[in-house]
Amino acid sequence: IAGITQAPTSQILAAGRRMTLRCTQDMRHNAMYWYRQDLGLGLRLIHYSNTAGTTGKGEVPDGYSVSRANTDDFPLTLASAVPSQTSVYFCASSDQYNTGELFFGEGSRLTVL
Amino acid sequence: DAKTTQPTSMDCAEGRAANLPCNHSTISGNEYVYWYRQIHSQGPQYIIHGLKNNETNEMASLIITEDRKSSTLILPHATLRDTAVYYCIVRVPWGGFKTIFGAGTRLFVKA
Numbered sequence: 001i002a003g004i005t006q007a008p009t010s011q012i013l014a015a016g017r018r019m020t021l022r023c024t025q026d027m028r029h030n031a032m033y034w035y036r037q038d039l040g041l042g043l044r045l046i047h048y049s050n051t052a053g054t055t056g057k058g059e060v061p062d063g064y065s066v067s068r069a070n071t072d073d074f075p076l077t078l079a080s081a082v083p084s085q086t087s088v089y090f091c092a093s094s095d096q097y098n099t100g101e102l103f104f105g106e107g108s109r110l111t112v113l
Numbered sequence: 114d115a116k117t118t119q120p121t122s123m124d125c126a127e128g129r130a131a132n133l134p135c136n137h138s139t140i141s142g143n144e145y146v147y148w149y150r151q152i153h154s155q156g157p158q159y160i161i162h163g164l165k166n167n168e169t170n171e172m173a174s175l176i177i178t179e180d181r182k183s184s185t186l187i188l189p190h191a192t193l194r195d196t197a198v199y200y201c202i203v204r205v206p207w208g209g210f211k212t213i214f215g216a217g218t219r220l221f222v223k224a
Contacts, residue, residue: 004156031210042200042216043157050210058211090156100206101147104156 002026004105006091012111013081021076021108023091031094032074033102034058034066036087043090049074050096081112116140117201122219125195131188133218135201138182143205146177148186150197151217157200160186191222 007022025032031050035043035058045058049068063085065077074093078085088109092102118136125131137146147162161168161175163184168175174187188195200217 033210033212035214042198043214045211045213048210048212056210059213088154092156094206094212096207098206099162100145100204101159101162102149102157102212103159106156107154109154 003103004091004093006089006105006108008108009106010109010111012113015082015112016080019078019081019110021078021089021091021110023074023076023105024072025074025091025093025103026072027093027095027103028071029093029103030071030096032068033092033094034064034074034076035090035092036060036085037090037107038087046076046089078110081110083112086110086112116203116213117215119199119201119215119218121216122221124221124223125188125191127193127222127224128190131191131195131220131222133186133188133199133201133220134183135186136183137201137203140181140203141205144203145206146175146181146184147202147204148173148175149200149202149214150195151200152194152197157214160199191220193222193224196220196222 033048034046047066049055091105094102148160149157151157177184198217
């Protein structure tokens with residue numbers, strides 16, 4: 001059972017470069033989410049999608065964009081990375097028609113220099 | 114802003130029950146209480162959830178007050194492996210898309 005797959009696991013990136021974090025789920029869940037987690041802090045919601053073709057802004061959306069072309073994939077793009085975007089990024093999905101619990105990936109550690 | 118408040122950290126002796134409180138005084142009638150935990154830097158893991166009745170599974174018990182304004186997660190016999198950050202969130206299962214986490218409670222289980 002794969003669940004949520006994130007790639008890359010870790011990445012070092014120069015400031016100003018474009019970066020896409022990939023997220024794929026094989027559970028056919030309707031809703032997907034992107035969170036960032038900074039050292040010593042909790043999870044902060046960046047963007048979410050409740051179904052293919054729709055997205056919404058979370059708590060900290062600035063500097064990030066997402067797309068949801070199909071049910072399984074929910075990529076997160078940093079158009080021009082800045083050092084403050086150094087963080088661990090978690091993707092999640094949830095089955096809105098069952099228990100509603102969130103399933104998380106193992107995270108992508110991004111360092112922007 | 115997170116809709117829940119939790120203590121920043123707690124200690125528990127190994128083998129004893131760990132009781133983690135959560136305040137959610139603004140919870141709506143159709144919102145459920147969910148608990149997750151995060152061990153080291155792994156992705157958060159679902160523990161349990163409930164609406165108004167107490168719930169129990171193989172991992173933990175969830176006690177929700179009658180007015181639903183607070184809840185307690187109980188780990189009946191804490192082990193060193195239960196050392197983690199525990200998050201309490203409230204959301205509507207079928208439509209809670211803007212799911213907000215707070216900072217959670219860092220539980221230290223000591224030998």
